[in-house]
Amino acid sequence: MTMAQRDTYTPETLLAVAVEVFIERGYDGTSMEHLSRAAGISKSSIYHHVRGKEELLRRAVGRALDGLFGILEEPGAEGGRAVERLEYVTRRTAEVLMAELPYVTLLLRVRGNTQTERWAMERRREFDHRVTDLLKAAAAEGDLRADVDLRLATRLLFGMINSIVEWYRPKDDGGGLERDQVADAVVRLAFDGLRRA
Structure with missing residues:
Protein backbone atom coordinates (compact mmCIF):
# COMPACT_ATOMS: atom_id res chain seq x y z
CA MET A 1 0.00 0.00 0.00
CA THR A 2 1.47 3.34 -0.99
CA MET A 3 1.12 6.54 0.94
CA ALA A 4 -1.27 7.86 -1.74
CA GLN A 5 -3.64 5.00 -0.87
CA ARG A 6 -3.58 5.78 2.84
CA ASP A 7 -5.93 8.11 4.65
CA THR A 8 -3.46 8.69 7.46
CA TYR A 9 0.29 8.75 7.74
CA THR A 10 2.93 8.89 10.42
CA PRO A 11 6.40 10.44 10.54
CA GLU A 12 7.78 6.91 10.03
CA THR A 13 5.73 6.22 6.90
CA LEU A 14 6.56 9.70 5.59
CA LEU A 15 10.25 8.93 6.12
CA ALA A 16 9.92 5.61 4.26
CA VAL A 17 8.32 7.37 1.29
CA ALA A 18 11.00 10.09 1.32
CA VAL A 19 13.76 7.46 1.25
CA GLU A 20 12.15 5.74 -1.76
CA VAL A 21 11.93 9.06 -3.61
CA PHE A 22 15.51 10.07 -2.67
CA ILE A 23 16.82 6.75 -3.98
CA GLU A 24 14.76 6.95 -7.18
CA ARG A 25 15.37 10.62 -8.04
CA GLY A 26 18.52 11.38 -6.07
CA TYR A 27 18.46 13.74 -3.12
CA ASP A 28 19.35 16.80 -5.21
CA GLY A 29 16.71 15.90 -7.80
CA THR A 30 13.93 15.62 -5.22
CA SER A 31 11.72 18.57 -4.39
CA MET A 32 9.15 18.92 -1.65
CA GLU A 33 6.58 18.73 -4.45
CA HIS A 34 7.91 15.28 -5.42
CA LEU A 35 7.68 14.17 -1.79
CA SER A 36 4.19 15.60 -1.44
CA ARG A 37 2.94 13.75 -4.52
CA ALA A 38 4.58 10.47 -3.50
CA ALA A 39 3.11 10.70 -0.01
CA GLY A 40 -0.30 11.77 -1.26
CA ILE A 41 -0.38 14.69 1.16
CA SER A 42 0.11 18.42 0.95
CA LYS A 43 3.48 20.08 1.39
CA SER A 44 2.11 21.86 4.47
CA SER A 45 1.29 18.45 5.99
CA ILE A 46 4.91 17.41 5.47
CA TYR A 47 6.11 20.64 7.07
CA HIS A 48 3.93 19.83 10.05
CA HIS A 49 6.35 16.97 10.81
CA VAL A 50 9.70 18.18 9.46
CA ARG A 51 11.45 21.43 8.59
CA GLY A 52 12.25 20.21 5.09
CA LYS A 53 13.77 17.51 2.96
CA GLU A 54 17.20 17.81 4.58
CA GLU A 55 15.69 16.84 7.93
CA LEU A 56 14.16 13.79 6.26
CA LEU A 57 17.58 12.95 4.81
CA ARG A 58 19.23 13.32 8.22
CA ARG A 59 16.65 11.08 9.86
CA ALA A 60 17.06 8.46 7.14
Whole structure:
Protein backbone atom coordinates (compact mmCIF):
# COMPACT_ATOMS: atom_id res chain seq x y z
CA MET A 1 0.00 0.00 0.00
CA THR A 2 1.47 3.34 -0.99
CA MET A 3 1.12 6.54 0.94
CA ALA A 4 -1.27 7.86 -1.74
CA GLN A 5 -3.64 5.00 -0.87
CA ARG A 6 -3.58 5.78 2.84
CA ASP A 7 -5.93 8.11 4.65
CA THR A 8 -3.46 8.69 7.46
CA TYR A 9 0.29 8.75 7.74
CA THR A 10 2.93 8.89 10.42
CA PRO A 11 6.40 10.44 10.54
CA GLU A 12 7.78 6.91 10.03
CA THR A 13 5.73 6.22 6.90
CA LEU A 14 6.56 9.70 5.59
CA LEU A 15 10.25 8.93 6.12
CA ALA A 16 9.92 5.61 4.26
CA VAL A 17 8.32 7.37 1.29
CA ALA A 18 11.00 10.09 1.32
CA VAL A 19 13.76 7.46 1.25
CA GLU A 20 12.15 5.74 -1.76
CA VAL A 21 11.93 9.06 -3.61
CA PHE A 22 15.51 10.07 -2.67
CA ILE A 23 16.82 6.75 -3.98
CA GLU A 24 14.76 6.95 -7.18
CA ARG A 25 15.37 10.62 -8.04
CA GLY A 26 18.52 11.38 -6.07
CA TYR A 27 18.46 13.74 -3.12
CA ASP A 28 19.35 16.80 -5.21
CA GLY A 29 16.71 15.90 -7.80
CA THR A 30 13.93 15.62 -5.22
CA SER A 31 11.72 18.57 -4.39
CA MET A 32 9.15 18.92 -1.65
CA GLU A 33 6.58 18.73 -4.45
CA HIS A 34 7.91 15.28 -5.42
CA LEU A 35 7.68 14.17 -1.79
CA SER A 36 4.19 15.60 -1.44
CA ARG A 37 2.94 13.75 -4.52
CA ALA A 38 4.58 10.47 -3.50
CA ALA A 39 3.11 10.70 -0.01
CA GLY A 40 -0.30 11.77 -1.26
CA ILE A 41 -0.38 14.69 1.16
CA SER A 42 0.11 18.42 0.95
CA LYS A 43 3.48 20.08 1.39
CA SER A 44 2.11 21.86 4.47
CA SER A 45 1.29 18.45 5.99
CA ILE A 46 4.91 17.41 5.47
CA TYR A 47 6.11 20.64 7.07
CA HIS A 48 3.93 19.83 10.05
CA HIS A 49 6.35 16.97 10.81
CA VAL A 50 9.70 18.18 9.46
CA ARG A 51 11.45 21.43 8.59
CA GLY A 52 12.25 20.21 5.09
CA LYS A 53 13.77 17.51 2.96
CA GLU A 54 17.20 17.81 4.58
CA GLU A 55 15.69 16.84 7.93
CA LEU A 56 14.16 13.79 6.26
CA LEU A 57 17.58 12.95 4.81
CA ARG A 58 19.23 13.32 8.22
CA ARG A 59 16.65 11.08 9.86
CA ALA A 60 17.06 8.46 7.14
CA VAL A 61 20.85 8.29 7.08
CA GLY A 62 20.88 8.65 10.87
CA ARG A 63 18.79 5.49 11.11
CA ALA A 64 21.31 3.61 8.97
CA LEU A 65 24.27 4.98 10.92
CA ASP A 66 22.67 4.20 14.29
CA GLY A 67 22.23 0.62 13.15
CA LEU A 68 25.87 0.33 12.09
CA PHE A 69 27.36 2.00 15.14
CA GLY A 70 25.07 -0.02 17.40
CA ILE A 71 26.88 -3.14 16.19
CA LEU A 72 30.14 -1.88 17.69
CA GLU A 73 28.51 -1.77 21.13
CA GLU A 74 27.15 -5.32 21.02
CA PRO A 75 28.93 -7.90 23.21
CA GLY A 76 30.15 -9.87 20.18
CA ALA A 77 32.02 -6.80 18.95
CA GLU A 78 33.64 -6.02 22.28
CA GLY A 79 35.12 -9.26 23.62
CA GLY A 80 37.43 -12.00 22.42
CA ARG A 81 40.18 -12.08 19.85
CA ALA A 82 40.15 -9.31 17.28
CA VAL A 83 39.49 -11.71 14.38
CA GLU A 84 36.39 -13.06 16.16
CA ARG A 85 35.15 -9.52 16.79
CA LEU A 86 35.87 -8.66 13.16
CA GLU A 87 33.88 -11.64 11.90
CA TYR A 88 31.03 -10.68 14.21
CA VAL A 89 31.03 -7.06 13.02
CA THR A 90 31.19 -8.20 9.38
CA ARG A 91 28.22 -10.54 9.80
CA ARG A 92 26.18 -7.96 11.70
CA THR A 93 27.02 -5.22 9.19
CA ALA A 94 25.63 -7.39 6.39
CA GLU A 95 22.56 -8.17 8.51
CA VAL A 96 21.90 -4.51 9.37
CA LEU A 97 22.38 -3.54 5.74
CA MET A 98 19.72 -6.03 4.68
CA ALA A 99 17.36 -5.18 7.57
CA GLU A 100 17.60 -1.45 6.85
CA LEU A 101 18.11 -1.83 3.09
CA PRO A 102 16.56 1.43 1.83
CA TYR A 103 18.17 3.51 4.59
CA VAL A 104 21.65 2.03 4.07
CA THR A 105 21.23 2.29 0.29
CA LEU A 106 20.57 6.00 0.69
CA LEU A 107 23.53 6.35 3.08
CA LEU A 108 25.84 4.75 0.52
CA ARG A 109 24.62 7.14 -2.18
CA VAL A 110 25.15 10.47 -0.43
CA ARG A 111 27.76 12.58 -2.18
CA GLY A 112 28.59 15.41 0.21
CA ASN A 113 26.61 18.19 -1.45
CA THR A 114 24.88 19.30 1.76
CA GLN A 115 25.84 19.62 5.41
CA THR A 116 23.83 16.49 6.22
CA GLU A 117 25.53 14.51 3.47
CA ARG A 118 28.98 15.61 4.65
CA TRP A 119 28.06 14.64 8.22
CA ALA A 120 26.87 11.21 7.02
CA MET A 121 30.03 10.63 4.98
CA GLU A 122 32.21 11.55 7.96
CA ARG A 123 30.30 9.13 10.20
CA ARG A 124 30.63 6.39 7.55
CA ARG A 125 34.38 6.97 7.45
CA GLU A 126 34.49 6.74 11.24
CA PHE A 127 32.71 3.37 11.12
CA ASP A 128 35.10 2.18 8.40
CA HIS A 129 38.10 3.25 10.53
CA ARG A 130 36.76 1.30 13.51
CA VAL A 131 36.52 -1.83 11.37
CA THR A 132 39.99 -1.17 9.94
CA ASP A 133 41.31 -1.00 13.50
CA LEU A 134 39.86 -4.46 14.12
CA LEU A 135 41.60 -5.75 10.98
CA LYS A 136 44.89 -4.29 12.20
CA ALA A 137 44.43 -5.82 15.64
CA ALA A 138 43.64 -9.23 14.13
CA ALA A 139 46.77 -9.00 11.99
CA ALA A 140 48.85 -7.98 15.01
CA GLU A 141 47.51 -11.01 16.90
CA GLY A 142 48.72 -13.20 14.02
CA ASP A 143 45.25 -14.36 12.92
CA LEU A 144 45.26 -12.85 9.42
CA ARG A 145 47.43 -13.66 6.44
CA ALA A 146 50.56 -11.56 6.29
CA ASP A 147 50.58 -11.45 2.49
CA VAL A 148 47.35 -9.42 2.21
CA ASP A 149 47.60 -5.63 2.37
CA LEU A 150 45.22 -4.47 5.13
CA ARG A 151 44.11 -1.33 3.28
CA LEU A 152 43.20 -3.44 0.28
CA ALA A 153 41.49 -6.03 2.50
CA THR A 154 39.43 -3.27 4.12
CA ARG A 155 38.32 -1.88 0.76
CA LEU A 156 37.45 -5.31 -0.59
CA LEU A 157 35.55 -6.26 2.56
CA PHE A 158 33.46 -3.08 2.49
CA GLY A 159 33.05 -3.37 -1.27
CA MET A 160 31.62 -6.86 -0.89
CA ILE A 161 29.27 -5.86 1.92
CA ASN A 162 28.16 -2.56 0.39
CA SER A 163 27.45 -4.17 -2.98
CA ILE A 164 24.60 -6.09 -1.34
CA VAL A 165 22.39 -2.99 -1.70
CA GLU A 166 22.61 -3.31 -5.48
CA TRP A 167 21.25 -6.83 -5.80
CA TYR A 168 19.69 -8.08 -2.55
CA ARG A 169 15.92 -8.25 -2.30
CA PRO A 170 14.25 -9.74 0.77
CA LYS A 171 12.82 -13.20 0.26
CA ASP A 172 9.35 -11.97 1.25
CA ASP A 173 9.62 -9.39 -1.58
CA GLY A 174 10.31 -12.08 -4.15
CA GLY A 175 14.07 -12.28 -3.58
CA GLY A 176 15.69 -15.67 -3.44
CA LEU A 177 17.92 -15.53 -0.36
CA GLU A 178 17.38 -15.30 3.37
CA ARG A 179 19.40 -12.69 5.26
CA ASP A 180 21.36 -15.30 7.20
CA GLN A 181 22.35 -17.06 3.95
CA VAL A 182 23.85 -13.83 2.63
CA ALA A 183 25.56 -12.94 5.93
CA ASP A 184 27.03 -16.47 6.20
CA ALA A 185 28.37 -16.28 2.64
CA VAL A 186 29.97 -12.87 3.23
CA VAL A 187 31.76 -14.08 6.37
CA ARG A 188 32.82 -17.38 4.78
CA LEU A 189 34.17 -15.78 1.61
CA ALA A 190 35.96 -12.99 3.44
CA PHE A 191 37.51 -14.93 6.27
CA ASP A 192 38.38 -18.12 4.44
CA GLY A 193 40.59 -15.83 2.37
CA LEU A 194 41.82 -13.60 5.19
CA ARG A 195 42.45 -16.08 8.02
CA ARG A 196 45.87 -17.54 8.36
CA ALA A 197 45.91 -21.24 7.47
